Amino acid sequence: MSSITDDIKLTARTIRTLAMDAVQKARSGHPGMPMGCAEIAAVLWGKILVHNPADPRWPNRDRFVLSAGHGSVLLYSVLHFSGYGITLDDIKNFRQMGSITPGHPEHNRTVGVETTTGPLGQGFANGIGMAIASRLLGEEFNTPESSLINHYVYAIVSDGDIMEGLSAEAASLAGHMGLGNIIYLYDFNRITIEGSTDLTFSEDVRKRFEAYNWHVQEINGHDPDAIEKSIRAAQKEKNRPSIIIANTTIAKGSASKEGSEESHGAPLGDDEVCKSKEKIGCSADESFVVPAGVYEFFRARNMELSKAYDSWQKEFTEKISGQKKTRWDGYFSRPDIHSIRKALESIDFAKPLATRESSGKILETIYGLMPNIIGGSADLGPSNKSFVKGYSETGRNRIGRNIHFGIREHAMGSIQNGLAYYGGFIPYAASFLAFMDYMRPAVRLAALGKLHTIYIFTHDSIFVGEDGPTHQPIEHLASARAIPNLHVIRPADAEETRDAWLAALSRTDGPTMLSLTRQALPPLKRNGAPGSGSLENGAYIISDTDNPDIIILASGSEVSISVDAAVDLAGKGIKARVVSFPCWELFDGQPEEYRKKILGHGTPKAVVEAGIRMGWEKYAGSHALYITIEDFGVSAPYQALAELFGFTKNNIVKRVSEFLSDKKR
């Protein structure tokens, strides 16, 4: 009978051969990392992780994040051993069209993959979000007698993850919050694509993480006992996140490429694969071999794990019932939009209000109705109106629904993704729209991963005013709309802001961004005929007229001035329809008939939006009148900027009149 250490060694060796074979067959991929982390993965999946392949969404499962996503075949191997539905054929199909084993792990393609990783640093921060979610859920449902939510968040992170500023932000916050449920294994192999980390990276990582208030250990990453012992020690550390610096050799086991950057991102080559297999005691003639012992080892492990799972289910049934069960279901079911809408409709929005202010009031109401809406701002809470008084908040060694992210936009976005990956939460993140750029990689991954995240981006135009061009978004609406599967909503008044929030909460297949004003906007009167639509349709007629001479498309703060301009234009005998156009993506989803009704047939069009015109041509054509901004902004009071850039009622009237009379000529 084999010892557990033998099983671990056999598992590690099998990871190595699968990694070599899969990358070789695909003629593409990263063999070095899986070979270097084979023992770490074998110990984690063979002895440490508590999970259940038969119930991959078990709420109290340990989370595992492969932050070094390029080592995907490592994860596919252990998922295969564990029985997650990845077959050996899937591994043979590595990186091929339609396979469940893509180049980098994609959480919505492969069961058992908790996060989509690849862009470096993201997984590191996702794990922090998961740890926060776990703590929040535990605070709500654990009792002194029963810890229903008490799992850990594990990750394998690489030199690249540690070098990215994103992980620095996330690590500082995790240390501050004292997230002892985090255990990260740092694959310190000292090799990056350009060569040795000596080229660029000589910082003292131990000291740096100690400075962040992390628990730091350092081990030989190829020693199974050291790996296990350090993880057990990390589990005992309850008040600090743990990082285990595992000194490894990239491509460990390779015949001639151990420790070389050549093994990082390219197949080893047929000859090298054969020689390497011989070196580690495998047959050079066979590929994709998984010894029976590996399957047996993981079958035994699953037997153990199923006991833990069954006793958790029993405890859950005993402890979570009645009101507690209702509360629990409040986390793990879709929001009840009908009752939320009713509650929001009772807010009095009769007075002019910045849409960030309306959003703040709406969020406050939502907090009372939904236990699982959580989030915060990257230090702009008072400006973003994203902090909800009367609810718990984060701080030193403290978690809460209001998360103070600090001046760390990128970590905010990636932590938010981690909260969403975790399940049970609908997280929001807030900043100025101009600073969306700081967290753009995280927004993209939310869109790619179809995550239910919400962005509150305020100060959404030149009307930021005096802070000037560095703080004034110009191209940001366009660049947000460019991201596939991100809904960008720019409401024009409080009512639209309410509907925007409802649309964001209702979405089931991706993130929504709210673009909100700093300055007050009047509540709008809607005079469209029945069937003229509403925000849900993406664009709708807010001010109509028979047989319009011109259709003005506007969004956000430019809608009310366009409506005012339409009144003046009517006085000059020009009939203008105004379409409030808060969301392209929702509009694109409407039936053609509706879209044609809103946009008219051949009626001349104007677009009024305080941003670049790029993309509006799709709705207005290339010969429309564009009152937009094609260059950076200017520091000045916002009223002066409205004049300078032409976002006034009078200028719209003037430009439309000229435009139509030019057309007649």
Added chain:
Amino acid sequence: MSSITDDIKLTARTIRTLAMDAVQKARSGHPGMPMGCAEIAAVLWGKILVHNPADPRWPNRDRFVLSAGHGSVLLYSVLHFSGYGITLDDIKNFRQMGSITPGHPEHNRTVGVETTTGPLGQGFANGIGMAIASRLLGEEFNTPESSLINHYVYAIVSDGDIMEGLSAEAASLAGHMGLGNIIYLYDFNRITIEGSTDLTFSEDVRKRFEAYNWHVQEINGHDPDAIEKSIRAAQKEKNRPSIIIANTTIAKGSASKEGSEESHGAPLGDDEVCKSKEKIGCSADESFVVPAGVYEFFRARNMELSKAYDSWQKEFTEKISGQKKTRWDGYFSRPDIHSIRKALESIDFAKPLATRESSGKILETIYGLMPNIIGGSADLGPSNKSFVKGYSETGRNRIGRNIHFGIREHAMGSIQNGLAYYGGFIPYAASFLAFMDYMRPAVRLAALGKLHTIYIFTHDSIFVGEDGPTHQPIEHLASARAIPNLHVIRPADAEETRDAWLAALSRTDGPTMLSLTRQALPPLKRNGAPGSGSLENGAYIISDTDNPDIIILASGSEVSISVDAAVDLAGKGIKARVVSFPCWELFDGQPEEYRKKILGHGTPKAVVEAGIRMGWEKYAGSHALYITIEDFGVSAPYQALAELFGFTKNNIVKRVSEFLSDKKR
């Protein structure tokens, strides 16, 4: 006669009153930071900085970066005292339309402002770029007897700067490179917008920077002697960057808002301003008062400085002559495009080549011709073809023209901006196009600041292949084109890549991004009539026909398949013109006549580009045929992706034929 300490104190007090008055008059701004850093600024500008207001571009001046750009009025005050051309009226005009005292410092608006700051962390990293530039220039022109370039780079950085991951990346690299010419003063006031840093920030900053190999001191930031002594000590440290943790009180001197976040981003209020002036011994009745003593102090300082300046000029004239002068001028004058073009035209590009490969060969030639082209990649040099063999490279305690940035895209972009702000260098930065998002805030600031930077973004489409959707740019061309003043060039073959580089080197008013392929592209034959244009025109006819039935607009890797499709279409009796459209911004700058010639009059159009269609409607109209990609990519070999997404000759032929026959119906 006053002592120097008295002068410093008077200067600091005057900074405080000017900050209060300017923000109060503007009814907008940030008084807390200037008041908290008044002594630091007084010492720096009164006793430390070596510069010359009469020659603001003196190459050996000390650089000062206000990374905490929201404290702009602090900088405007000392620039005023020093005689930089900011008058008291300008300070009264703080944050007003057209003033030279905008909300955040803008380097191309105000003489003496070295960097555009405001978005946090940027100034921190810009300074690292300046320090690298200084070292490079010193290595070239200093001799054992004469140190012509020996200045320092100073910055005031804030809690926000330290919290941003950007500064973590930059600090790690600066420590690695041993940049002893950096002296940063950290305004550690423990206050951010949301309140005390206790909410989010308890890391041990001293320890963290020691981990990065920085020289760290800690002082009372209101004690002029301590400030000066710590700076002198930092000057002596030659092999490590220095950070001085200056414990300060935000809004120091305020009657009731010392240490409060309320002082951060809003005027103190008239009453509070009066009380505060009284508290610090000034008349409450007067505003914008600068005591004569302050002007005298700075006049005396300028006298001293002018001696240093004169002796430097003398030394420069003595030491830099003949060939050395020619070499010096090679840094500080525009590139000789004519001779560079000649050299590049001698490269043999007869065979199919990825445009990243052509770019690599071109860059190699440029390195030999221009001493001041420097840069590198965020660890993707071998993939980006951005490393030039045979020239110096950075490493531990070592600088060089080839900069290894490590896996730190954002720091790369901001350091690159610092190199450009410095003067004398044309820096490039390289990564995968998908990871442009990680450095987008830096690219935006380069565009805003009209910096001469060049981006080499390779792997520019789904044709990345197996690495999958996290690594495949879809919306990135559109989102890059959205940034005002950024030229985005996507060449179609080696010849266009050469012309793209020439366009990038020739630009005088902003950055250029090159979008390059991973996969090989054939050299294209051009059959356009004389006057059909070239890359310089942004778009040009690459394959023409009389009276085309359709005009196909394509860029980059989609041009050659479009040209092939045109041949097949001709066989089917369909006359297709193909326009290679590498750069929207250059095309938009052409005369209307040229644009009409290229785009035809009412001829149906098709767009073929492996990215989202957004914005192409401007050139092709909303009823054109779009062969584009509107969702994320897929992990698979690139040939399979070409089939899946329809980027094949046959699919273009099919779609165009269908499109034209639909039109006829």
